[in-house]
Amino acid sequence: MIPFNKPYMTGDELYYIKDAVSRGKISGNGYYTQKCHNYFNEQMGFRNCLLTSSCTDALEMAAILIDIEPGDEVIMPSYTFVSTANAFVLRGAKIVFADSYKDNPNINADTLHELITSKTKAIVVVHYAGIACDMDKIMNLASTHDLFVIEDAAQAIDSYYKGKRLGTIGHLAAFSFHETKNIIAGEGGMLVVNDERFDQRAEIIWEKGTNRSAFFRGEVAKYSWVDIGSSFLPSDVTAAFLYAQLENLEKIQSRRKKIWNSYFEGLKKLGESGFLKLPNIPDYASVNGHLFYLVCKNIQERTALISFLKQNNVHSVFHYLSLHKSPFYHKDGTSLVLGNCDHFTDNLLRLPLYYELDREDQNQIVFLIAKFFKEK
Template sequence: MIPFNKPFLTGKETLYIEQAVHSGKISGNGGFTQKCQSFFEEKYGFKKALLTTSCTDALEMCALLIDCSYNDEIIVPSYTFVSSALAFARQGAQIVFADSEEFHPNVDVKKIEALITNRTKAIVVVHYAGVAVDMDEIMQLAQKFNLIVIEDAAQAIDSYYKGKALGSIGHLAAFSFHETKNIIAGEGGLLAINDDKYISRSEIIWEKGTNRAAHFRGEIDKYSWVDTGSSFLPSEITAAFLWAQLENLETIQNKRKAIWDYYFNGLKSLHESGKLKLPQVPDYASNNAHMFYLICDSLATRSSLIEYLKETNIHAVFHYLSLNKSEFFLKNNKEESLPNADHFTDTLVRLPLYFGLGITEQKKIIKTILDFYA
């Protein structure tokens, strides 16, 4: 079986983990944590970067930082992973789902303004497949209505909008290092803070509501409980694993982009003949090759294609189910029609894409898809 995903190891993960263990500081916010955070701040221009145990945790920190509550509405794309909405729903906010674009799973920016009310507090944008949402339009909306912008950049490491790193444009951003992402730590995440007013409080929330980080820097003589928060920081073992990956970011990205390009060139005849649609990258966005997906013409075709690939030992998968139709959301909300998000729910299929995927395996996958449509 050609798997959908296979985690890539650079070779130094266990070495750095051993170093972390022998350092005597493995509980978090040690040397490897600080190296990783500095890497993100220096390379991508985040004003503050904090490692977290997951992207979900980073999003939950965002909800706490903006004082999200029952009186607030948060606009979230429907076609996304549950964490994009759950982090804010847990704080009691009303989630208002937005539809996707017609030709891309990203949120349709032009439909957002109609969703804004006097209770709207924030817009969550998801850069699907690492491809940027039109952030100029988003930030203009935020300024017009005095809203907070949170970038769910789980899939968007090392990807850009008009030359600006994704995660550096909104007020806050969250990244994932889950084993299916470009850069991995098994589990793991990052909170990026780009608005000065959130920086000092983010460290407090990160450290269980205490000013412990400031104490360790020698800024105060003792630390105490001063705010809400939780244990959001990962162990040094996770950070050590992540550092081995970050050291090889360029190598990993170049290989993934080559795999993405090979898929695109091998399957573009099907796109040109109208049998399926391939991913499109707008002029304002870069491509970090997080995933390669196809858009089939119907749910029946998608199901048949996945089964056909499975019969030839190729593991392809569909992706998100529209959150506006989820069981949890419908407990307290009426079902609404978001046709584009529902369309991607039924028709999008993801192909295997990981560092170790070889040309021979890619040729087999491409040939199998061509044979299916033939």
């Protein structure tokens, strides 16, 4: 079976983990945590970042930082993972779901003005598959209505919008280093702070609501409980694993983008012939090789294709079930029609994409997809 995903190890992960252990401090905010922070700030140009135990944690920190309270409204796409919404629901927010574009799973920036009310506090954008949302439109709209913008960049490491690195545009951003992502730590994430208003408080929330980090830097005589927060920082063992990945970022990205491009070229004729639809990449966006998807005509066709590929030892999967169709959202009788989100829920199919996927296996996947459609 060709798996859907296979975590890639660079070879230095265990070496750095052993080194972290030998240093005698494997709790959070240790030697490798700082090395990762320095890498992101100096090599990737993030203004200020904090490693977290997950992208979910980073989103929850963002919700605390912008002071989400019961009654606040937060606009976000329905076609996303549950963590995007949960982080704000936990603070009491009402989630206002937006539809996708017809030809792109990302949030439709042209419809957001219709969703803004006097209670709206933030817009959360999700850069699906590492493909940028239309950030100029979104940031201009947010500025007009004095709203915060949070980038859910879980899938968007090393991806760009008009040459700007994703995660550097909104007021806050959240990344994931889950084992299914390009750069991994097993579990792990990162909060990026692009607005200096949040710098000091972000560190406090990160450290359980205390000024512990300032104390260890000698900035205060003792540390105490000064705000709400939680234990959002990861073990330094996790950071050590991540640092080995970061050192190989360029190599990993080059390989993943090559695989993505091979899929696109290999399936291009099927797309042009109308058998399926391939990813639509706007002129303002780049490709980071996170995932490759195709879109079938209907759910029956997608189900049949998944079954056909599985019978031929290829593991392909669908993706999100739109959150506006979830039991949790419907528990109070709420009903919402978002046709484009439903279209991707029913018809989008993801293909295997991982560093060690070789050309022979990829050619076999493309061959099988072509065979399926031509024999229908």
